[in-house]
Amino acid sequence: MAVVVVSHCHYCPTYRPMNPKSSPFLGHIPSHLGKSSSGQSIRNSVHTSRINALFWGPRKAVEPPEMDVSLGDFTLTGSGSEGVSANVENPKKISVSVISSISQVSSNEWDACNLDATGSEKFNPFLTHGFLSSLEESGSAVKETGWMPRHIIAQDECENILGVVPLYLKSHSYGEYVFDHSWADAYYSYGSRYYPKLQCCVPFTPVTGQRILLRDTSHKDQVFDILVSAMKDLTEKFQVSSLHITFPSESEWHRMKDKGFLQRIGMQYHWKNRNYKNFDEFLMDMKQSKRKNIRQERKKISAQNLTMKRLRGYEIKARHWDTFYKFYRNTTDNKWGSAYLTRDFFHNMGSKMGDHVLLVVAEEGDELVAGALNLIGGDALFGRLWGCLPRAYYPSLHFEACYYQAIEAAIELNLDKVEAGAQGEHKIQRGYLPVTTYSCHYILDEGFRKVIDDFLVREMAQVKLVTELIQDSGPFKDGIH
Template sequence: MASSEITLEAVSSVSQIPAEDWDACANPASAPDTLDGLDTLASPSDYCSNLISHYNPFISHAFFSSLEGSGSACARTGWGPRHLLARLEGTIAGIVPCYLKSHSQGEYVFDRGWADAYERAGGRYYPKLQASVPFTPAAGPRLLIRGGADHERIATALASGLVALCGVSKASSVHVTFAREAEWKLLAAHGFLQRTDQQFHWHNQGYGSFEDFLATLNSRHRKAIRRERREALAEGITIHPLTGSDITEDAWNAFFAFYMETGSRKWGRPYLTRAFFSLIGESMAKDVLLVMARRNGRWIAGAINFIGSDTLFGRNWGAIEHHPFLHFEVCYYQAIDFAIRRGLKTVEAGAQGEHKIARGYLPQTTYSAHYIADPDLRRAISDYLRHERAYVAEAARELTHAGPFRKTADEPF
């Protein structure tokens, strides 16, 4: 008996997809984790092995609804939704969150050099398709597949669908960024180029307290962290971790002021609107950790984090007063403290920042896949990426070796 046909379509808003269908694909009760050792497309048995229950707040319907409903990610800001759906017997079995973009801002995987070179050669790089979570450099599934579905078959259809959508949209390329390694390998089998980069993540080794973590560091770094935590709270500063109903509109107002002040200096134009923070406060406050600093009766700094089933994802930071080491305390040390208390395995501290190594965050490879329609541009980028992957791998080895952890068990405490 012939299997049912998979049909593909693209929609122009997350609101066109029922939340229950989206979340059944994005965060199913059981989802494939990693496919270690696979160099090409996985077999069904491999692709469906090692099933885990894993919640990622960034790929939830609520998060995308907040981005689009707030006007943060929309056609006006250069993020025109083109979410790709795979239907099987009328049911949505797979989704790729995707946007038609007129620029390369807010992505954290940088391709502006590719765009400049292509346009100097007479090509048109924009529009392009971006399969990602806007403004969010956090790894996670990009081919969202309903639990219980034939993962290999749906993933293959979605990969082919992205290439077809590129042609229909008259886009130069498709960029699947911060994907899982298994998806990176699968997409390579469908003509996508492979790119790597690195972030810095903290890993919980079953610590019972922050002091247990410090005990694993060498003496120099352990003393430095204790000093930084002590000096960060000078000037009468207090730290307030807020979650759920403790996050009031007053706290959101203060945090948005921090975000705008810092974002304006870093990016020129911050990406997220004030409405975005109210929307996530309404729909997913239980998934948010807002670490706020207070001095003389007013909020002065803060960092927003999102809580997954085993990972704390650090995102934006901002401040209206600047004090030594306050950034490290609010963003890194409070995140570690929270992860230890909650029993979370990992803290992902966002993009870039080799200074995180001294605070116990080690290099972690990130993966992106790129379909380039023009064969000449594709050849040039393919050669560039081959050298870049080798550099990223070597840099990770060197940085890991330079980490702050004690090299021998008998190193003095």
């Protein structure tokens, strides 16, 4: 099977999905799955101007349930894990349920689960109540756009929240960055319904992080197992084709294998901080040709009379968000993609996330001409979105705003790494090296499950090979990895 590298930079938040009919598929489909006479295609049901919710299928399409769902009560056994410093009293029983909006959980309780799951040193801003609620309140990740919130919560007998899972019932595969369009096409070709499906993730955000967020009780391993079982039960209860957990932590990915999930890996490019004191010290680790190229690119910024600024928290005003939204829409419109995020999202997220937001802007005189949005975590700077004025072209500005300013900020903030998003081979020569990302897939149909599993085994071997080849021919001096 040939290696297909999809060139997609997370700073360009859109992509044109591959034609499922022409893409290399998984293998042979089980003969017992009869082919549909309808020949219905995914592509005909998604508009490029705006993703709409389309819970559809060739036959027997089921409108997803609107009500909240109880997934049962569970008794916790034993005294729990040893050596755990509990932040809440150890529970005896928990109840698990599904909620239709994150607003049904207090921000304090949700964020306590997020912080306990990672610790402050690896705090992930995308899993906060503030970020996820901004997606819902702004109309970005809601039923109307094909992202129906179906978050799972676990409560003890005193109604303390012990665990949460960000979960969505989806009517398409857009905004996920782990591509399964060919899987959906195969389902429809053989008369089965792939959508709706369940997606455990942060919408529109290919950032690795915990997906099962747990309070630090001595029973947290049991609560983890219960929540994973609850997700699988919900897949059956909703009669959907599959459950997907995208960009989980590596430890969660390994644990999911024993729970019947198929394993998949991907690749991103991250910059690593080797205790650099400044940008020049980083450059000295690069091969001479790469170092020279970066310096030449950076010189072009001042030569164009551009001024770069890094704005954080209260420094970012409403006018900045309004202008950045124009940049964002220019990017999506030019890439034939969909504007996943609304104007309100940026205002809401900015007000809720405070100093965790870093907006890099480029000014020509008094005018904002481009910008790059970043979020600051406990040990990482996360690059999100990029855009500039319509019909404007500034050589090397994309690289400066998205990559070099991010590196300088990470050094200044003493962060371990910069995650500049999905794909983008042009990042390599600018100091960003490949790292492995993960996803887990629970497929109900046994026939399709076997076919997809076979495909994933072959794909994993290819991804590992490409990663090794890039690392061996990287932009750094010998001995620096």
